[in-house]
Amino acid sequence: DIMMTQSPASLSVSPGERATLSCRASQSISSSLAWFQQRPGQAPKLLVYGGSTRAKDVPTRFSGSGSGTDFTLTITSLQPEDFALYYCLQYNNWPPWTFGQGTKVEI
Amino acid sequence: QIHLAESGGAVVQPGTSLTLSCAASGFTFNEFPMHWVRRTPGKGLEWLEWVAVLSQDGNNSYYADSVQGRFTISRDNSKNTLFLHLNSLTPADTAVYHCTRGTRGGFFGGFWGPGTLVTVSS
Numbered sequence: 366d367i368m369m370t371q372s373p374a375s376l377s378v379s380p381g382e383r384a385t386l387s388c389r390a391s392q393s394i395s396s397s398l399a400w401f402q403q404r405p406g407q408a409p410k411l412l413v414y415g416g417s418t419r420a421k422d423v424p425t426r427f428s429g430s431g432s433g434t435d436f437t438l439t440i441t442s443l444q445p446e447d448f449a450l451y452y453c454l455q456y457n458n459w460p461p462w463t464f465g466q467g468t469k470v471e472i
Numbered sequence: 473q474i475h476l477a478e479s480g481g482a483v484v485q486p487g488t489s490l491t492l493s494c495a496a497s498g499f500t501f502n503e504f505p506m507h508w509v510r511r512t513p514g515k516g517l518e519w520l521e522w523v524a525v526l527s528q529d530g531n532n533s534y535y536a537d538s539v540q541g542r543f544t545i546s547r548d549n550s551k552n553t554l555f556l557h558l559n560s561l562t563p564a565d566t567a568v569y570h571c572t573r574g575t576r577g578g579f580f581g582g583f584w585g586p587g588t589l590v591t592v593s594s
Contacts (some may be wrong), residue, residue, distance in 0.1 A: 374517075399581055403511075403518060407568055408584035420582065452520050456578045460534035462507075462522040469517060 367391050367458050371451075371465035378443050386438040386468045388453035393433045397457030400429055400438045403450040404469070412440065412451075412472060440470070448472055474498035474583045476571050481588030486562055493586055494554040494571030504530055504550040505574035508556050509585065510567035521567075524556065525574060538564075561592045 368391040378384045388398065396416035401409035411420040413429035416436060426441045440447055453465040480492040494506070508523040524535045524545040533545050544557040554571050568587035574580035 380581050397578070399579065401520075401581060403520070405518075408533075408586055409509075409511075409520065409579050409581065410584075414579060414581075450517060453582060454520075456580070459578050460525070462525075462578075462580070464520040464522065465520065467517045 366393060366461055367455050367463050369453055369455055369463050369465040371453060371468050372379070373468060374466070375469040375471060377472070380445060381442050384440040384443055384447075386440075386451055386469050386470070388436040388438070388465050389433075390434045390436075390455055392458075394433045394455045394457035397455060398429075398436050399454045399456065400427075401452045401454065402447075403452060409452065430438070443470070474573070476573070476583060476585035478569060478571055478585045478588040481569065481590045483500065483591040483593065484561055485594055486592055488561055488592075490558045490590060492556040492558065492569055492590070493583055494556075496552045496571075496573075499573070500534065501547075501552040502568060504528060505576070505580075506545075506554045507572050507574050507580045508545060508569055509572055509580075509584075510565075510569045512567040514582075523569070525580075526554070558590065561590075563592045566590060566592050 371441045372387045398416045400413040401405045403409045417429045428439050475497045477495045489578045507525045526533045526545045542560045546555045546576040570587040573583045
Protein backbone atom coordinates (compact mmCIF):
# COMPACT_ATOMS: atom_id res chain seq x y z
CA ASP A 366 0.00 0.00 0.00
CA ILE A 367 1.14 3.55 -0.66
CA MET A 368 1.60 5.62 2.47
CA MET A 369 0.89 9.32 2.31
CA THR A 370 2.68 11.57 4.80
CA GLN A 371 1.59 15.15 5.33
CA SER A 372 3.59 17.85 7.01
CA PRO A 373 3.35 19.75 9.16
CA ALA A 374 0.59 18.29 11.33
CA SER A 375 -0.51 21.80 12.18
CA LEU A 376 0.32 25.23 10.88
CA SER A 377 -0.34 28.57 12.54
CA VAL A 378 -0.80 31.37 10.06
CA SER A 379 -2.14 34.91 10.23
CA PRO A 380 -4.95 36.01 7.89
CA GLY A 381 -3.48 37.38 4.68
CA GLU A 382 -0.33 35.28 4.93
CA ARG A 383 0.70 32.28 2.84
CA ALA A 384 0.42 28.66 3.92
CA THR A 385 2.45 25.85 2.39
CA LEU A 386 1.34 22.28 3.01
CA SER A 387 3.31 19.20 1.97
CA CYS A 388 2.33 15.68 1.07
CA ARG A 389 4.79 12.89 0.36
CA ALA A 390 4.03 9.49 -1.14
CA SER A 391 5.98 6.39 -0.17
CA GLN A 392 6.46 5.66 -3.88
CA SER A 393 5.81 7.47 -7.11
CA ILE A 394 2.17 8.24 -7.82
CA SER A 395 2.75 10.28 -10.97
CA SER A 396 0.31 13.20 -10.70
CA SER A 397 -2.54 11.16 -9.22
CA LEU A 398 -2.98 13.31 -6.15
CA ALA A 399 -5.90 15.31 -4.87
CA TRP A 400 -6.23 17.85 -2.06
CA PHE A 401 -9.33 18.25 0.07
CA GLN A 402 -10.44 20.85 2.58
CA GLN A 403 -12.33 19.61 5.59
CA ARG A 404 -14.34 21.85 7.88
CA PRO A 405 -15.71 20.42 11.16
CA GLY A 406 -18.92 18.51 10.63
CA GLN A 407 -18.84 18.85 6.87
CA ALA A 408 -17.98 16.58 3.98
CA PRO A 409 -14.55 17.04 2.44
CA LYS A 410 -14.37 19.55 -0.39
CA LEU A 411 -12.22 18.87 -3.43
CA LEU A 412 -9.67 21.61 -4.06
CA VAL A 413 -7.14 20.15 -6.49
CA TYR A 414 -6.83 16.97 -8.54
CA GLY A 415 -4.18 15.71 -10.91
CA GLY A 416 -1.63 17.29 -8.61
CA SER A 417 -2.23 20.80 -9.89
CA THR A 418 -5.66 21.19 -11.49
CA ARG A 419 -7.95 23.39 -9.45
CA ALA A 420 -11.47 22.02 -9.05
CA LYS A 421 -14.47 23.99 -10.24
CA ASP A 422 -15.21 27.18 -8.29
CA VAL A 423 -12.10 26.83 -6.11
CA PRO A 424 -10.50 30.25 -5.54
CA THR A 425 -7.26 30.94 -7.35
CA ARG A 426 -5.44 31.45 -4.05
CA PHE A 427 -5.31 27.64 -3.82
CA SER A 428 -2.64 26.05 -5.98
CA GLY A 429 -1.21 22.56 -6.14
CA SER A 430 2.14 21.45 -7.47
CA GLY A 431 4.38 18.43 -7.61
CA SER A 432 4.58 15.00 -9.17
CA GLY A 433 6.13 11.68 -8.37
CA THR A 434 6.41 11.57 -4.59
CA ASP A 435 6.41 15.19 -3.42
CA PHE A 436 3.43 17.51 -3.59
CA THR A 437 2.58 20.93 -2.24
CA LEU A 438 -0.64 22.83 -1.65
CA THR A 439 -0.11 26.56 -1.38
CA ILE A 440 -2.74 28.92 -0.07
CA THR A 441 -1.85 32.53 -0.70
CA SER A 442 -3.40 35.34 1.31
CA LEU A 443 -5.33 33.17 3.77
CA GLN A 444 -8.95 34.10 4.30
CA PRO A 445 -10.90 33.39 7.51
CA GLU A 446 -12.79 30.55 5.82
CA ASP A 447 -9.51 28.82 4.90
CA PHE A 448 -8.71 27.85 8.47
CA ALA A 449 -9.56 24.17 8.29
CA LEU A 450 -8.12 20.71 7.86
CA TYR A 451 -6.45 19.69 4.61
CA TYR A 452 -5.91 16.17 3.32
CA CYS A 453 -4.15 14.68 0.35
CA LEU A 454 -5.32 11.54 -1.43
CA GLN A 455 -3.45 9.29 -3.83
CA TYR A 456 -5.39 7.52 -6.55
CA ASN A 457 -2.57 6.11 -8.65
CA ASN A 458 -2.14 2.67 -7.10
CA TRP A 459 -5.37 1.18 -5.85
CA PRO A 460 -6.83 -0.50 -4.00
CA PRO A 461 -6.51 0.85 -1.45
CA TRP A 462 -6.88 4.55 -2.02
CA THR A 463 -4.94 6.31 0.74
CA PHE A 464 -5.24 9.66 2.47
CA GLY A 465 -2.60 11.59 4.31
CA GLN A 466 -3.14 12.12 8.01
CA GLY A 467 -4.03 15.77 7.52
CA THR A 468 -2.70 19.24 8.23
CA LYS A 469 -4.62 21.64 10.44
CA VAL A 470 -4.31 25.26 9.39
CA GLU A 471 -5.14 27.47 12.34
CA ILE A 472 -4.98 31.09 13.22
CA GLN B 473 -27.35 19.22 -9.76
CA ILE B 474 -25.58 16.21 -8.32
CA HIS B 475 -26.88 15.17 -4.94
CA LEU B 476 -25.82 12.36 -2.61
CA ALA B 477 -27.60 11.68 0.66
CA GLU B 478 -26.61 9.02 3.15
CA SER B 479 -28.89 7.52 5.76
CA GLY B 480 -29.06 4.64 8.19
CA GLY B 481 -26.54 5.70 10.78
CA ALA B 482 -27.30 4.81 14.39
CA VAL B 483 -25.92 4.03 17.81
CA VAL B 484 -25.34 0.29 17.99
CA GLN B 485 -23.63 -2.19 20.27
CA PRO B 486 -20.40 -4.00 19.39
CA GLY B 487 -20.94 -7.12 17.34
CA THR B 488 -24.13 -5.94 15.73
CA SER B 489 -24.95 -5.08 12.11
CA LEU B 490 -26.19 -2.05 10.27
CA THR B 491 -26.99 -1.06 6.70
CA LEU B 492 -26.27 2.36 5.32
CA SER B 493 -27.86 3.79 2.20
CA CYS B 494 -26.82 6.52 -0.23
CA ALA B 495 -29.45 7.99 -2.51
CA ALA B 496 -28.01 9.56 -5.64
CA SER B 497 -29.54 12.02 -8.08
CA GLY B 498 -28.50 14.49 -10.74
CA PHE B 499 -26.35 12.09 -12.75
CA THR B 500 -26.57 8.75 -14.52
CA PHE B 501 -25.91 6.53 -11.52
CA ASN B 502 -25.15 3.34 -13.42
CA GLU B 503 -22.27 5.00 -15.28
CA PHE B 504 -20.09 5.64 -12.24
CA PRO B 505 -18.28 3.56 -9.64
CA MET B 506 -19.22 4.55 -6.12
CA HIS B 507 -17.13 4.69 -2.97
CA TRP B 508 -17.65 4.80 0.77
CA VAL B 509 -15.22 6.87 2.84
CA ARG B 510 -15.39 7.29 6.60
CA ARG B 511 -14.38 10.22 8.74
CA THR B 512 -13.23 9.37 12.24
CA PRO B 513 -12.88 12.16 14.80
CA GLY B 514 -9.65 12.40 16.70
CA LYS B 515 -7.74 14.94 18.74
CA GLY B 516 -8.01 18.07 16.64
CA LEU B 517 -8.11 16.06 13.45
CA GLU B 518 -10.59 13.91 11.61
CA TRP B 519 -9.07 10.86 9.98
CA LEU B 520 -10.26 10.05 6.50
CA GLU B 521 -10.25 6.43 5.47
CA TRP B 522 -11.34 4.94 2.20
CA VAL B 523 -13.65 2.00 2.96
CA ALA B 524 -14.94 0.37 -0.22
CA VAL B 525 -15.71 0.81 -3.90
CA LEU B 526 -18.19 -0.82 -6.23
CA SER B 527 -18.08 -0.81 -10.02
CA GLN B 528 -20.82 0.65 -12.17
CA ASP B 529 -22.41 -2.72 -12.83
CA GLY B 530 -22.01 -3.95 -9.28
CA ASN B 531 -19.80 -6.85 -10.24
CA ASN B 532 -16.46 -5.66 -8.89
CA SER B 533 -15.74 -4.45 -5.39
CA TYR B 534 -12.72 -3.69 -3.26
CA TYR B 535 -12.42 -3.11 0.47
CA ALA B 536 -10.00 -1.63 2.95
CA ASP B 537 -8.21 -4.29 4.98
CA SER B 538 -9.83 -2.91 8.14
CA VAL B 539 -13.32 -3.85 6.91
CA GLN B 540 -12.62 -6.78 4.58
CA GLY B 541 -14.88 -9.69 5.44
CA ARG B 542 -17.16 -7.59 7.66
CA PHE B 543 -18.55 -4.92 5.32
CA THR B 544 -20.31 -5.47 1.99
CA ILE B 545 -20.94 -2.81 -0.61
CA SER B 546 -23.85 -3.15 -3.03
CA ARG B 547 -25.99 -1.02 -5.29
CA ASP B 548 -29.43 -0.94 -6.85
CA ASN B 549 -29.05 0.88 -10.15
CA SER B 550 -32.81 0.81 -10.72
CA LYS B 551 -33.21 2.93 -7.59
CA ASN B 552 -30.01 4.98 -7.86
CA THR B 553 -28.99 3.78 -4.43
CA LEU B 554 -25.72 2.58 -2.95
CA PHE B 555 -25.54 0.47 0.19
CA LEU B 556 -22.99 -0.49 2.79
CA HIS B 557 -23.76 -3.47 4.98
CA LEU B 558 -21.74 -3.34 8.20
CA ASN B 559 -21.34 -6.53 10.22
CA SER B 560 -19.46 -7.42 13.39
CA LEU B 561 -19.13 -3.78 14.28
CA THR B 562 -16.47 -2.64 16.74
CA PRO B 563 -15.88 0.72 18.43
CA ALA B 564 -13.15 1.36 15.84
CA ASP B 565 -15.90 1.55 13.21
CA THR B 566 -17.37 4.62 14.88
CA ALA B 567 -17.29 7.30 12.19
CA VAL B 568 -19.26 9.43 9.81
CA TYR B 569 -19.71 7.46 6.61
CA HIS B 570 -19.80 9.32 3.32
CA CYS B 571 -20.61 8.09 -0.15
CA THR B 572 -18.75 9.71 -3.00
CA ARG B 573 -18.82 9.37 -6.76
CA GLY B 574 -15.85 7.83 -8.51
CA THR B 575 -14.52 7.81 -12.04
CA ARG B 576 -13.37 4.99 -14.25
CA GLY B 577 -9.83 6.27 -13.93
CA GLY B 578 -9.80 5.63 -10.21
CA PHE B 579 -10.34 9.15 -8.96
CA PHE B 580 -13.09 10.01 -6.52
CA GLY B 581 -14.07 12.91 -4.34
CA GLY B 582 -15.63 15.45 -6.66
CA PHE B 583 -19.04 14.92 -5.07
CA TRP B 584 -19.82 13.85 -1.53
CA GLY B 585 -22.86 13.30 0.60
CA PRO B 586 -23.04 14.99 4.02
CA GLY B 587 -22.50 11.66 5.74
CA THR B 588 -24.30 9.52 8.32
CA LEU B 589 -22.98 8.86 11.81
CA VAL B 590 -22.37 5.35 13.08
CA THR B 591 -21.55 5.05 16.76
CA VAL B 592 -20.53 1.66 18.11
CA SER B 593 -20.65 1.61 21.88
CA SER B 594 -21.74 -0.66 24.66
